[in-house]
Amino acid sequence: MDENLTVGFIGVGLMGWGMAKNAVEKGLSTLVIAHRKREAVDDLVTRGAIEVSTVQEMESKADFIVLCVTGSPQVEENLDKIMETMRPNLVVIDTSTAEPASTRKLAEKFTEKGGTFVDAPLSRTPSHAWDGELTTFVSGSDEIVEKVRPVLSTYASVIIPVGGEVGTAHSIKLVNNLVAIGYASLWSECYATLNKLGVEPDTFREVVRNSGMICGNFETFSKYVCDGDPNSHKFSLVNCQKDITYYTRMADSLTADRSISSGVLGLLDKSVEMGMDEKYLPQLVDSMLKINGDK
Structure with missing residues (x-):
């Protein structure tokens, strides 16, 4: 690992905390900034990261900045701050799940100022982030992928170049998340219907485990409804x-x-309306049970 590289992390929440941990432990000079909670930043500083007080301070010191924030509004807000004082040749890697149209507009503005904006969203879970075993897919040329690989490889064990223009990876990420969330919605309805039938969740899990439908998504989801673990997919x-x-x-x-x-989307809208916004994906089954009048 090139220890001369300096990387800043904006967004050290469920995913970003583990990503930054791996960057600092694998030899990168790592900058972090606090947002709402200090726990992650305090932990990362004890591991060797350096805390900065502003986005502009991070920009002045970093070769790369990794964004791992909630969505496009937060990406836009932080990039505007970075571009206030940015130096040419700065590379921003956006790992957030963002809107491709926004990504393309931001990349155009960033490129005009002499920087490189790369969308490299993530797949897998916070536990994989902690272990440095995320999957990331990256838009752009082979040259761009190799430029950011030293950073990506600290927290991702699988790096998939997808080619195309900026925003392509973010587009694929949205399709990927439809698969993950769509499956969870399907499992939710299945388990809620089985509850109406009086069938134990473990019975259905055993049926699926011994069929062609078994997959990691099902196993993770079922840890809540069968074993009571809501943290199986945060x-x-x-x-x-x-x-x-x-x-x-x-x-x-x-x-x-x-x-x-x-x-x-309709099921998710109902779930949020019921006050389940901060519940985790496996708890979507509770939404179906409530809708059915069974919880």
């Missing part, structure tokens, strides 16, 4: 709602039919 329902909203906007811009995603 992906808040309000963030799921945001991601599927982004997907529907993208699909609409392409005039693509979205019959399935509309149903998924």
Whole structure:
């Protein structure tokens, strides 16, 4: 690892904390900034990271800045701050789940100021981030992928170049999240219907485990309904709602039919309306149980 590289992390929450931990432990000079909670920053400083007080201070010291924030509004806000004083040749890697149209506009503005903006969203869970075993997919040329690889490889064990223009990886990420959240919605309805039938969740899990439908998504989801573990997939329902909203906007811009995603978004909207916004994805089954009058 090139210890001369300095990387800053904006957004050290569920995913970003583990990502920054791996960057500092694998030899990168690592800058962090506090937002709402200090726990992650305090931990990272004990591991060797350096805390900065402003985004502009981070920009003045970093070769790369990794964004891992909630969505496009937060990406836009932070990039505006970076561009106030940015130096040429700065590379920003946006790992957030963001809207491709916004990503393309931001990249154009950033490039005009002499920087490089790369979308490299993530797949897998916070536990994989902690272990340095995330999957990331990256837009752009081979040259750009190799430029950011030293940073990405600290927290991702799988790096998938997807080519295309800036925003391509963010587009694929939205489709990927439709798969993950769509499956969770399907499992939620299945388990809620089985509850009506009086069938134990463990019985259905055993059926699926011994069929062609078994997958990691099902196993992770079922840890809550069968074993009572809500932390098996720490992906808040309000963030799921945001991601599927982004997907529907993208699909609409392409005039693509979205019959399935509309149903998924409808369930998420109801869940948030019921006050479950900060519950995790496996707890989506509770929404279906409440809708059915069984909880």
